Amino acid sequence: MPLIEKAFKRERxxxxxxxxxxxxxxxxxxxxxxxYNLSDGQTEYQIRDRLxxxxxxxxxxxxxxxxxxxxxxxxxxxxxxxxxEKLFDRFENYxxxxxxxxxxxxxxxxxxxxxxxxxxSKDVNKEIKEGKIPECITKNEHRRVQKDVDARxxxxxxxxxxxxxxxxxxxxxNKLIRKFTVTSASAPDIKSFEELLDEKNTSNKTWADxxxxxxxxxxxxxxxxxASRVIRRHKxxxxxxSEQGRENSRRSKIRKRVEHVFGFMTNSMNQMVIRTIGITxxxxxxxxxxxxxxxxxxxxxxxxxxx
Numbered sequence: 001m002p003l004i005e006k007a008f009k010r011e012r013x014x015x016x017x018x019x020x021x022x023x024x025x026x027x028x029x030x031x032x033x034x035x036y037n038l039s040d041g042q043t044e045y046q047i048r049d050r051l052x053x054x055x056x057x058x059x060x061x062x063x064x065x066x067x068x069x070x071x072x073x074x075x076x077x078x079x080x081x082x083x084x085e086k087l088f089d090r091f092e093n094y095x096x097x098x099x100x101x102x103x104x105x106x107x108x109x110x111x112x113x114x115x116x117x118x119x120x121s122k123d124v125n126k127e128i129k130e131g132k133i134p135e136c137i138t139k140n141e142h143r144r145v146q147k148d149v150d151a152r153x154x155x156x157x158x159x160x161x162x163x164x165x166x167x168x169x170x171x172x173x174n175k176l177i178r179k180f181t182v183t184s185a186s187a188p189d190i191k192s193f194e195e196l197l198d199e200k201n202t203s204n205k206t207w208a209d210x211x212x213x214x215x216x217x218x219x220x221x222x223x224x225x226x227a228s229r230v231i232r233r234h235k236x237x238x239x240x241x242s243e244q245g246r247e248n249s250r251r252s253k254i255r256k257r258v259e260h261v262f263g264f265m266t267n268s269m270n271q272m273v274i275r276t277i278g279i280t281x282x283x284x285x286x287x288x289x290x291x292x293x294x295x296x297x298x299x300x301x302x303x304x305x306x307x
Contacts, residue, residue: 105205
């Protein structure tokens with residue numbers, strides 16, 4: 001794993017000290033952590049408790065197990081170096097080389113990822129929304145590291161959520177995540193649309209729900225050479241029997257394939273809730289979530305031979 005080794009490469013001032021853990025084994029620990037949505041403490045416990053975890057990591061009953069602080073520090077190094085995003089791109093190239101390139105068009109959608117809620121006063125929340133860091137937080141170093149000034153509140157289906165959004169581009173044929181970006185939960189979906197467009201897909205057709213529709217975006221897609229399959233919206237909604245209503249229905253049949261991706265993350269990976277502070281660490285967790293989903297999806301396609 002040259003990318004991981006490079007992230008940890010630094011001059012040692014002395015040969016003294018305990019030998020570091022195998023970097024590949026540590027990365028496999030992060031995979032387990034993302035697959036089961038475990039905290040660092042739970043990850044350490046489960047490695048000691050589960051023979052299946054030990055076997056996956058190449059450990060035995062007498063092996064030394066990394067503690068939760070070591071796991072945290074390892075992830076921090078990868079976070080600061082942007083290594084996980086590079087690994088995500090590396091796996092995308094691997095998929096293409098093995099016959100799983102993005103095909104039949106793209107589906108763009110977003111899902112809310114919750115984080116621990118912050119109990120702030122109205123005045124503090126107002127300053128945070130304005131992009132400021134309140135003085136009551138900055139003057140206390142210990143309080144600062146426990147306050148998430150990047151996450152935001154949002155409402156969906158009459159329920160409130162606090163956290164971030166995982167915006168993804170999924171190819172129609174294989175349902176693999178090809179691109180992703182992370183924003184606060186309150187950010188409009190349409191603002192990330194152009195960033196997620198995939199020019200490498202064999203088809204220029206792009207599906208999305210009505211949150212991504214606007215006349216300006218339709219023109220922009222045409223300028224960039226993409227064929228819009230975005231569900232069109234109208235303030236009074238299009239009747240199902242209307243021409244546009246029937247077209248929206250046809251587009252929905254393909255667009256809903258992306259819901260299988262988020263469904264797997266929610267049900268099989270226990271995701272959509274992470275325990276981090278700040279958008280930088282949230283990006284790391286969400287990147288791991290997306291990467292591990294791709295691992296699982298690739299294994300499923302290989303095993304079953306179906307997309």
